[in-house]
Amino acid sequence: SAVISQKPSRDICQRGTSLTIQCQVDSQVTMMFWYRQQPGQSLTLIATANQGSEATYESGFVIDKFPISRPNLTFSTLTVSNMSPEDSSIYLCSVLDRREEAFFGQGTRLTVV
Amino acid sequence: AQTVTQSQPEMSVQEAETVTLSCTYDTSESNYYLFWYKQPPSRQMILVIRQEAYKQQNATENRFSVNFQKAAKSFSLKISDSQLGDTAMYFCAFMKHVKRMKTSYDKVIFGPGTSLSVIP
Numbered sequence: 355s356a357v358i359s360q361k362p363s364r365d366i367c368q369r370g371t372s373l374t375i376q377c378q379v380d381s382q383v384t385m386m387f388w389y390r391q392q393p394g395q396s397l398t399l400i401a402t403a404n405q406g407s408e409a410t411y412e413s414g415f416v417i418d419k420f421p422i423s424r425p426n427l428t429f430s431t432l433t434v435s436n437m438s439p440e441d442s443s444i445y446l447c448s449v450l451d452r453r454e455e456a457f458f459g460q461g462t463r464l465t466v467v
Numbered sequence: 468a469q470t471v472t473q474s475q476p477e478m479s480v481q482e483a484e485t486v487t488l489s490c491t492y493d494t495s496e497s498n499y500y501l502f503w504y505k506q507p508p509s510r511q512m513i514l515v516i517r518q519e520a521y522k523q524q525n526a527t528e529n530r531f532s533v534n535f536q537k538a539a540k541s542f543s544l545k546i547s548d549s550q551l552g553d554t555a556m557y558f559c560a561f562m563k564h565v566k567r568m569k570t571s572y573d574k575v576i577f578g579p580g581t582s583l584s585v586i587p
Binding site: 385387395396397398402404407410444448450455456457458461 | 502504567577
């Protein structure tokens with residue numbers, strides 16, 4: 355299993371600003387995943403982050419809005435840029451272990467006002 | 468397109484009773500993984516149980532078991548002897564391998580979730 359530390363756990367931000375969410379894993383992993391969970395909804399994959407290369411974004415998500423960094427095999431950041439109230443969600447990072455099981459951080463609850 | 472459907476938005480069960488959560492999925496692949504995840508109010512996603520599509524035997528983890536019907540593309544979760552701590556959102560999930568131009572990776576697709584309440 356993998357232990358994932360994600361921060362901040364929550365934040366309230368002004369519209370038009372940006373927030374960077376950090377995800378630290380206790381072991382080296384090839385891929386890290388970023389999800390969004392809108393209120394009362396399921397998880398939607400934003401992008402997949404591979405160390406040393408540009409992130410791969412899912413349909414409906416773009417790099418300018420959600421830039422991702424992956425500087426090494428244990429760390430990644432997701433930035434939510436130029437925020438609007440519609441960006442209010444829970445953001446979760448995730449990794450897959452050798453058994454193809456997904457483990458998740460505690461999530462970041464973002465409220466944009 | 469791969470989709471995951473959970474037809475029961477909300478369910479409730481009396482403590483110590485048994486409850487079954489439904490899940491169906493759609494895929495053209497023959498080899499894949501299926502999961503049930505639990506998300507309590509703390510919002511931490513917790514893996515409950517996994518099933519590999521090539522295994523005919525249904526997975527079991529203590530009070531949790533699945534009924535995997537590959538031909539019907541059905542993957543239901545049975546919780547026995549329900550406990551108050553089982554109160555949570557339950558997400559059925561499907562993993563597929565994705566190949567893009569420059570990379571490939573495993574992608575997990577989640578169903579809409581079922582909110583389970585265990586009643587004392």
